[in-house]
Amino acid sequence: MTDMPPTGSPAAPASPAVDPAWAELYEEIADCPRCVLAKTRTQSVPGVGPSTADIMLIGEAPGAREDERGIPFVGASGQFLDELLASIGLSRDTVYIANVVKCRPPGNRDPEPAEIEACAPYLDRQIAQVNPKVIVTLGRFSMARWFPGQSISRIHGEPKREGGRIIVPMFHPAAALHRGDLRSVIHADFAKLPAFITEAGIGASE
16 A cells, blocks of 8 residues: 655655665666566666664665655655654664555556565565564564464554564555555554564664
8 A cells, every 4th residue: 555646745855865785685686577567667766774683674675756756655645654653753764664566556556466476475575584573563474474373453552472583463554545544553553663672682782
């Protein structure tokens, strides 16, 4: 789920410098021919953030603005994500953000199973490189990796602990653009994150 280009919205975040640790992988993603999305993308949208972040957010697929700029979450839902991060004292500089699918599906349709499968090795490598202590899944397509068969409306905000890592399923920020009642729900779910971050030992003295 992604949002269409906003009209009259604030300027998108400036393009950040890419962590050198990502150079090889991002080049592979930029040239990827593994699925039909390679034929329609303007450019790939691999991810953004430090390669050693403790917290990783995984969305679904790039939208129109992301396709133009090559950076995830720079449209209207990205502005809401920035608001959510700021509400708990975080920012894009301190987390790693990626999507399940690295190229925009035409018309912002949902990613198809074959497209998710084609991109899975890239996401695997991103998770392995970052090795985050907390993963926040944004939307049902990223949620399905850790919570197969579950409904986002039923388990949002309820974490799963797996291999020393905490995975927290949440609604995609774009959902709040279509359903205003979800805005407060998503804020409430994000408000739970500091406790999970503390539980994971993030920020604790070495």
